Amino acid sequence: MISGPSGVGKGTITKELFERISNIFLSVSVTTRIPRSGEIQGDNYFFVAVHEFERMVGDGELLEWARVYRNYYGTPRKFVLENLARKRDIILEIDIQGALQVKKNMPQGIFIFIAPPNTAELAKRIQLRGKDSEESMQTRLSAVKQELEHMQFYDYVVVNEDLELAVEKVKAIIIAERCRYSNILMEGSQ
Amino acid sequence: MISGPSGVGKGTITKELFERISNIFLSVSVTTRIPRSGEIQGDNYFFVAVHEFERMVGDGELLEWARVYRNYYGTPRKFVLENLARKRDIILEIDIQGALQVKKNMPQGIFIFIAPPNTAELAKRIQLRGKDSEESMQTRLSAVKQELEHMQFYDYVVVNEDLELAVEKVKAIIIAERCRYSNILMEGSQ
Numbered sequence: 066m067i068s069g070p071s072g073v074g075k076g077t078i079t080k081e082l083f084e085r086i087s088n089i090f091l092s093v094s095v096t097t098r099i100p101r102s103g104e105i106q107g108d109n110y111f112f113v114a115v116h117e118f119e120r121m122v123g124d125g126e127l128l129e130w131a132r133v134y135r136n137y138y139g140t141p142r143k144f145v146l147e148n149l150a151r152k153r154d155i156i157l158e159i160d161i162q163g164a165l166q167v168k169k170n171m172p173q174g175i176f177i178f179i180a181p182p183n184t185a186e187l188a189k190r191i192q193l194r195g196k197d198s199e200e201s202m203q204t205r206l207s208a209v210k211q212e213l214e215h216m217q218f219y220d221y222v223v224v225n226e227d228l229e230l231a232v233e234k235v236k237a238i239i240i241a242e243r244c245r246y247s248n249i250l251m252e253g254s255q
Numbered sequence: 256m257i258s259g260p261s262g263v264g265k266g267t268i269t270k271e272l273f274e275r276i277s278n279i280f281l282s283v284s285v286t287t288r289i290p291r292s293g294e295i296q297g298d299n300y301f302f303v304a305v306h307e308f309e310r311m312v313g314d315g316e317l318l319e320w321a322r323v324y325r326n327y328y329g330t331p332r333k334f335v336l337e338n339l340a341r342k343r344d345i346i347l348e349i350d351i352q353g354a355l356q357v358k359k360n361m362p363q364g365i366f367i368f369i370a371p372p373n374t375a376e377l378a379k380r381i382q383l384r385g386k387d388s389e390e391s392m393q394t395r396l397s398a399v400k401q402e403l404e405h406m407q408f409y410d411y412v413v414v415n416e417d418l419e420l421a422v423e424k425v426k427a428i429i430i431a432e433r434c435r436y437s438n439i440l441m442e443g444s445q
Binding site: 177178216217219220221222223233234236237238240241242244245246249 | 367368406407409410411412413423424426427428430431432434435436439
């Protein structure tokens, strides 16, 4: 789980990781939203109907889920576990609420918190993205302060002060976790 | 703790680490052996008299110790803790018996087992060093097989099949451990 407050750069870090480390794969989410032109079932998303999504929630088939406006999004447990069994590392780039749900459902996961160097710096970044009004920015900043309190539930904290350093740190965490005695046993080799 | 069976390459890996990572320091041992020409007190070793060494053992001042032929060698707890308090990472390159002693006395340490790719490969390496007679080589090989059973007490296992890869893995472990939530709290920053 690569997680952290909105605007902290977790998307950029995750994208860079895929250039630098082998045998990692992005988790494919389940969603009820309509496929966009060119999107492929099972590649970009698993597209399902609302009643099917609700059945999956009820049957505990999702490691986490959320409703965003009119659509549901979730992470299928089966997809993640099957890939792990094939010795693939699955990356979830995920917000903090989602990560806390996964923590409950799969505590053996590795939870990395991407932290802003400081709140002022984060404010600047959110501003630079220019997507938000002043009011919405203030709301988001106070949300971020609350979110930082969840850092304690994570295994690792990487401060994204310098993108290059942050990517190398997350890469090191993945390589190190592959060397854990428990993972050596599970996977038989490095 | 960088540890593993004799001949596995932990010395070479440790030496390479110092070229590639900052803020790591080698632990300085206490010994009762006579200083060689050019050796500096507190730099190469802390040289002490036998009665002083035995007092340190009695007072629990050593994280581990061993007698090698006529001399004692040990790792002073105070030296290690003082350096950790100064936010320095202290490396102990140490045999398995020593590492198990440290594990008892300082379980919060990070224990890395350097493993041979396979026993045959290790035999070849011990042979190539040419220091040992055939008989002593057989004795050492069966000792190695016993030592591998201790792997389970370690946090990480790095198979030294390719030196370059092994060094990068140990480096990744050190960087990752510096990002642990518990260490972030202790050290205040990365």
